[in-house]
Amino acid sequence: MSQNNRVSHQKPGILYIVATPIGNLGDITQRALQVLKKVNQIYAEDTRNTRKLLSHFGLQANLQALHDHNEHQKITAIQNSLDQGDDIALVSDAGTPLISDPGYHLVNELGGLGYTIVPIPGASAIITALSVAGLPTDRFTFEGFLPARAAGKKTALQNNLKEVRTQVYYESSHRITATINAMHEIFGGTRRVVLARELTKLYEQIYRGTLEGLKQWITEDPMRLKGEFVLMLAGYESPLEENSVATSTEHLLTALLSDLPLKQAVNLAVKITGKKKNELYKKAMSLKNRTE
Numbered sequence: 001m002s003q004n005n006r007v008s009h010q011k012p013g014i015l016y017i018v019a020t021p022i023g024n025l026g027d028i029t030q031r032a033l034q035v036l037k038k039v040n041q042i043y044a045e046d047t048r049n050t051r052k053l054l055s056h057f058g059l060q061a062n063l064q065a066l067h068d069h070n071e072h073q074k075i076t077a078i079q080n081s082l083d084q085g086d087d088i089a090l091v092s093d094a095g096t097p098l099i100s101d102p103g104y105h106l107v108n109e110l111g112g113l114g115y116t117i118v119p120i121p122g123a124s125a126i127i128t129a130l131s132v133a134g135l136p137t138d139r140f141t142f143e144g145f146l147p148a149r150a151a152g153k154k155t156a157l158q159n160n161l162k163e164v165r166t167q168v169y170y171e172s173s174h175r176i177t178a179t180i181n182a183m184h185e186i187f188g189g190t191r192r193v194v195l196a197r198e199l200t201k202l203y204e205q206i207y208r209g210t211l212e213g214l215k216q217w218i219t220e221d222p223m224r225l226k227g228e229f230v231l232m233l234a235g236y237e238s239p240l241e242e243n244s245v246a247t248s249t250e251h252l253l254t255a256l257l258s259d260l261p262l263k264q265a266v267n268l269a270v271k272i273t274g275k276k277k278n279e280l281y282k283k284a285m286s287l288k289n290r291t292e
Helices: 030-038 047-056 071-083 102-111 125-133 150-159 177-185 211-220 237-259 263-272 277-291
Strands: 015-018 043-045 064-067 088-090 117-120 140-145 165-171 192-197 205-210 228-233
Touching: 015 030, 015 102, 030 088, 030 117, 043 047, 043 071, 047 064, 071 088, 071 102, 102 117, 102 125, 125 165, 125 192, 125 228, 150 177, 165 177, 177 211, 177 228, 192 211, 205 211, 237 263, 263 277
Parallel strands: 015 088, 015 117, 043 064, 043 088, 140 165
Antiparallel strands: 165 228, 192 205, 192 228
C-alpha cells in the first residue's frame, strides 16, 4: 500500500515504541505508563511478561503478540488498526524495543509509508551497562548476541580483533562460559573487560578486570552463571601504540619533575594526559628514584 492510498477520512493512529524496565519496575517512566494506559492495543514480544508488568501498575490492555516468528504477518493488521484511528504501543520483554528485539520490520515498513511513530525512551541495557563500565564511551560498537555455534562465534570475534572502539555484546546464561572462553582465545587474557550481570535486579553484579580474571571469576560461584549479561571489551591498542604512549608519558613526567615537586608534577600530568593519578604517581616515583 502506498502512502497516497491510505485511509484519509480520519486521522491515523500513532505507533508508540515504548521502553520498559530491564529489571527494577521502579525504572518505568511516567510517560510510558501514560501511553500504555491510553493506547487501544499493545503488541508485546511475550504477552505473559507484559501482562505481569501491566498488572503491577493496575493497567488493563488489549494485548497481542509480536515476535520474531510472526512480525511480518502482523504488519498488515497493525497498519489497518492505525488507519482506523487506533493508537498502538510496541514493547519488548524488557528495555527498548528493536535493540536486539523484534520490531525492525514493522517500524521500517510503516515508517516508510509515512505513519507517525513516536519513541517513548527509557531503560536500555546497553546504556545502563556502559554508564558504569569505566571504558571509553565516546565511541562504541554494539554487537548484540554472537552466533550460537562455536565456529561462527570465533569468526565474529576474529573480525573484531583490531576494533579500536569499545565493543558491547549481549549474552545469555547458557552461552556465557563459551563466549568468555572464545573471547579469551581471540583477544588474549590481558584485554580489559567489564561484565554486567542482572542489571537493576536483586543480584546485580559488575566485574571489571581482564579476560583472564573473568574466566576465573565467572566459575567461582554458580550464581554468576545465571541471568542476563552485557559484556564490554576495551578497544584494541597495538603494541607500538602502547609503547609510544608509555614513552611520551615518561618524557612528560621527566620534564615536569625537573622543575616541579612530585605532587605538582603528577597533578599536572593527570590534567594533560587524562590518565589515572595512581598510575602516574607510581611512574613518577619510579623516575624520581631512578635519578636519585
